[in-house]
Amino acid sequence: MKIAILGGTGDEGLGLAIRFALAGNEVIIGSRAADRAETAAQAVRDKVASARVSGTTNDVAVEQAELVMLSVPFAGLRATVSALAPKLAGKIVVSLVVPLQFGKGGPHAELVPEGSAAELTQQLAPEARVVGAFQNLSAHELLEPDHDLGCDVLVCADDRDARRSVMTLAETIKGVRAIDAGPLAYSRYVEDMTALLISLNRRYKTQTGIRISGIG
Numbered sequence: 001m002k003i004a005i006l007g008g009t010g011d012e013g014l015g016l017a018i019r020f021a022l023a024g025n026e027v028i029i030g031s032r033a034a035d036r037a038e039t040a041a042q043a044v045r046d047k048v049a050s051a052r053v054s055g056t057t058n059d060v061a062v063e064q065a066e067l068v069m070l071s072v073p074f075a076g077l078r079a080t081v082s083a084l085a086p087k088l089a090g091k092i093v094v095s096l097v098v099p100l101q102f103g104k105g106g107p108h109a110e111l112v113p114e115g116s117a118a119e120l121t122q123q124l125a126p127e128a129r130v131v132g133a134f135q136n137l138s139a140h141e142l143l144e145p146d147h148d149l150g151c152d153v154l155v156c157a158d159d160r161d162a163r164r165s166v167m168t169l170a171e172t173i174k175g176v177r178a179i180d181a182g183p184l185a186y187s188r189y190v191e192d193m194t195a196l197l198i199s200l201n202r203r204y205k206t207q208t209g210i211r212i213s214g215i216g
């Protein structure tokens with residue numbers, strides 16, 4: 001699978017790039033600046049000697065990929081997706097974006113009129129096969145290829161085949177179990193949960209994740 005990670009120069013995208021490269025996927029790191037993407041691609045090679053990884057601008061990365069991951073801050077999501085919408089048509093587009101605000105009382109979820117970052121993405125790119133996933137995975141854990149994450153990834157999408165494909169991809173990450181979390185509208189709950197996880201990380205000085213009980 002050829003996977004583009006837009007904003008893959010940040011810790012979350014870089015961590016996922018390392019994990020997907022480890023699983024044998026071809027990874028294209030996207031950035032607003034090609035040189036930053038090249039530097040990030042080299043950082044992946046430094047961790048995974050066998051990595052098939054390159055770095056380029058976001059728009060070229062989308063053109064080259066079969067599956068596109070959005071790993072930009074929520075503040076940059078609208079502009080990023082709007083500019084690329086025609087090129088995203090027909091592709092699986094995974095939003096791991098969490099609309100967060102950091103205030104005095106700790107992190108809290110930002111209200112999104114469209115419901116969630118994933119649903120906003122679908123509105124901006126109506127012909128894309130949008131999936132919400134990976135919003136609860138800590139970059140800190142992803143960046144260490146040997147770390148067993150021991151957690152679930154909740155996958156939401158209206159396109160069932162796209163949901164299945166992303167579940168299969170998620171389970172290539174060491175210690176991850178993918179959960180079919182239903183339609184895209186449920187992404188809002190998954191995104192919001194990240195504010196709680198970050199707060200727990202601070203309180204317990206650890207890296208937390210989600211584990212759903214009762215599913216065999």
Ligand SMILES: NC(=O)c1ccc[n+]([C@@H]2O[C@H](COP(=O)([O-])OP(=O)(O)OC[C@H]3O[C@@H](n4cnc5c(N)ncnc54)[C@H](OP(=O)(O)O)[C@@H]3O)[C@@H](O)[C@H]2O)c1
Pocket residue numbers: 006007008009010011012013014030031032033036037070071072073074075076077079080096097098099100134135136137138139140194
């Ligand atoms: N960090 C975590 O542990 C974590 C966990 C779960 C989910 N997430 C979500 O994953 C996404 C990425 O997280 P991150 O920590 O890697 O974020 P980040 O470092 O703040 O940003 C990632 C990349 O996005 C690009 N970017 C920054 N501002 C932008 C803008 N206004 N418009 C377009 N692109 C912009 C930058 O790349 P270039 O300058 O190279 O273009 C940056 O390196 C976020 O939506 C976050 O909510 C993060």
